[in-house]
Amino acid sequence: xxxxxxxxxxxxxxxxxxxxxxxxxxxxxxxxxxxxxxxxxxxxxxxxxxxxxxxxxxxxxxxxxxxxxxxxxxxxxxxxxxxxxxxxxxxxxxxxxxxxxxxxxxxxxxxxxxxxxxxxxxxxxxxxxxxxxxxxxxxxxxxxxxxxxxxxxxxxxxxxxxxxxxxxxxxxxxxxxxxxxxxxxxxxxxxxxxxxxxxxxxxx
Amino acid sequence: xxxxxxxxxxxxxxxxxxxxxxxxxxxxxxxxxxxxxxxxxxxxxxxxxxxxxxxxxxxxxxxxxxxxxxxxxxxxxxxxxxxxxxxxxxxxxxxxxxxxxxxxxxxxxxxxxxxxxxxxxxxxxxxxxxxxxxxxxxxxxxxxxxxxxxxxxxxxxxxxxxxxxxxxxxxxxxxxxxxxxxxxxxxxxxxxxxxxxxxxxxxx
DNA sequence: CGCATTAATTGACCACCGGTCAGTTTTATA
DNA sequence: TATAAAACTGACCGGTGGTCAATTAATGCG
Numbered sequence: 001x002x003x004x005x006x007x008x009x010x011x012x013x014x015x016x017x018x019x020x021x022x023x024x025x026x027x028x029x030x031x032x033x034x035x036x037x038x039x040x041x042x043x044x045x046x047x048x049x050x051x052x053x054x055x056x057x058x059x060x061x062x063x064x065x066x067x068x069x070x071x072x073x074x075x076x077x078x079x080x081x082x083x084x085x086x087x088x089x090x091x092x093x094x095x096x097x098x099x100x101x102x103x104x105x106x107x108x109x110x111x112x113x114x115x116x117x118x119x120x121x122x123x124x125x126x127x128x129x130x131x132x133x134x135x136x137x138x139x140x141x142x143x144x145x146x147x148x149x150x151x152x153x154x155x156x157x158x159x160x161x162x163x164x165x166x167x168x169x170x171x172x173x174x175x176x177x178x179x180x181x182x183x184x185x186x187x188x189x190x191x192x193x194x195x196x197x198x199x200x201x202x203x204x
Numbered sequence: 205x206x207x208x209x210x211x212x213x214x215x216x217x218x219x220x221x222x223x224x225x226x227x228x229x230x231x232x233x234x235x236x237x238x239x240x241x242x243x244x245x246x247x248x249x250x251x252x253x254x255x256x257x258x259x260x261x262x263x264x265x266x267x268x269x270x271x272x273x274x275x276x277x278x279x280x281x282x283x284x285x286x287x288x289x290x291x292x293x294x295x296x297x298x299x300x301x302x303x304x305x306x307x308x309x310x311x312x313x314x315x316x317x318x319x320x321x322x323x324x325x326x327x328x329x330x331x332x333x334x335x336x337x338x339x340x341x342x343x344x345x346x347x348x349x350x351x352x353x354x355x356x357x358x359x360x361x362x363x364x365x366x367x368x369x370x371x372x373x374x375x376x377x378x379x380x381x382x383x384x385x386x387x388x389x390x391x392x393x394x395x396x397x398x399x400x401x402x403x404x405x406x407x408x
Numbered sequence: 409c410g411c412a413t414t415a416a417t418t419g420a421c422c423a424c425c426g427g428t429c430a431g432t433t434t435t436a437t438a
Numbered sequence: 439t440a441t442a443a444a445a446c447t448g449a450c451c452g453g454t455g456g457t458c459a460a461t462t463a464a465t466g467c468g
Contacts, residue, residue, distance in 0.1 A: 127378040163367020193397030206462025207416040
């Protein structure tokens with residue numbers, strides 16, 4: 001069979017990633033195969049190699065969409081100048097997202113490009129956009145001129161939240177304690193520490 | 205070829221896991237195959253299925269050894285009643301371990317057992333032993349009777365440290381900031397928060 | 409000692425994988 | 439309408455996890 005023109009290249013791209021998302025949600029990374037994706041959208045596996053260089057590239061694009069979806073889930077939190085409340089709401093949404101899209105979220109960290117290949121720039125743009133949400137919420141805790149410290153703390157909290165969800169997901173938390181309780185403590189104690197450091201005129 | 209008795213079942217178990225560790229360090233999870241492990245130790249791949257039920261089980265045992273090695277790397281930190289200093293030393297060793305054994309450490313969280321299979325009890329024992337190290341270091345910050353809160357904070361810090369290293373490893377930190385700086389801030393701010401909470405008579 | 413039993417080991421086999429590419433078919437262009 | 443270009447397929451390659459009948463070596467026993 002030759003050119004079908006049932007779909008444009010862009011439509012094929014969309015169809016493939018949608019199918020891949022479903023497969024990952026159902027069977028995880030190890031269940032994601034080029035052949036399954038192709039079969040799901042009614043094309044032969046060879047065709048997918050016209051759209052993506054290889055499975056790695058498909059996954060990188062899939063991960064990009066996951067970062068987009070995560071951003072959409074977090075972007076509109078109400079935030080009235082109370083960092084603690086803002087962080088709580090942000091983390092609630094984050095945790096909820098990781099639970100609703102476990103396998104897709106895991107894929108963000110499970111997949112490693114082969115040696116020598118780098119993630120595209122737009123991937124980092126998407127991450128910066130997410131970190132920005134946390135930075136905005138933290139703003140009231142940092143005076144003008146302390147943007148670096150603010151960014152720094154945003155990354156600490158972001159990483160910590162990631163760590164809690166990651167250990168939960170890989171069953172390495174080994175506790176009857178909930179992700180919610182750990183997250184709550186993280187935020188309460190960390191913000192307490194930040195406020196206190198500010199009072200003393202120190203910033204980390 | 206029939207029974208060789210070159211090695212006992214236990215020796216085979218050791219040989220296989222040692223070989224698997226080398227392979228993972230060199231080629232990551234995706235490079236770890238039953239055939240490579242078998243080839244490395246001079247047996248056919250079929251023989252490995254006498255020792256491990258399948259590749260998943262081999263990986264679970266490999267992960268057990270990684271947890272042991274991590275414990276050995278952390279157990280003897282000097283700790284003179286200063287939680288902040290203790291946590292710093294603990295995290296230094298931890299970060300160092302994750303760097304020296306990247307792929308093996310990643311395997312702890314990358315590998316997921318198929319639906320319906322659970323990690324063995326001894327896996328959780330090994331994790332509890334690690335968390336215990338953090339709990340001990342935190343002891344001076346919690347009065348008797350507050351062991352639950354201490355355990356809780358140990359888990360928060362442990363997860364947070366994991367998150368920082370995990371994001372670094374998967375190139376999702378997206379910052380020129382170092383793991384060391386983030387870890388340092390985490391500990392300083394969190395301990396500051398804990399001390400302050402204690403002063404106010406609150407515990408999270 | 410020799411023979412039967414038992415256990416360990418192998419390698420052919422299965423269905424599947426990622427990836428390649430010559431060849432076919434359909435569309436666009438001139 | 440003829441030609442060129444692009445899209446699509448499926449056979450093919452070397453590899454995978456896993457199974458299992460057949461083979462062979464160690465062991466127990468008479």
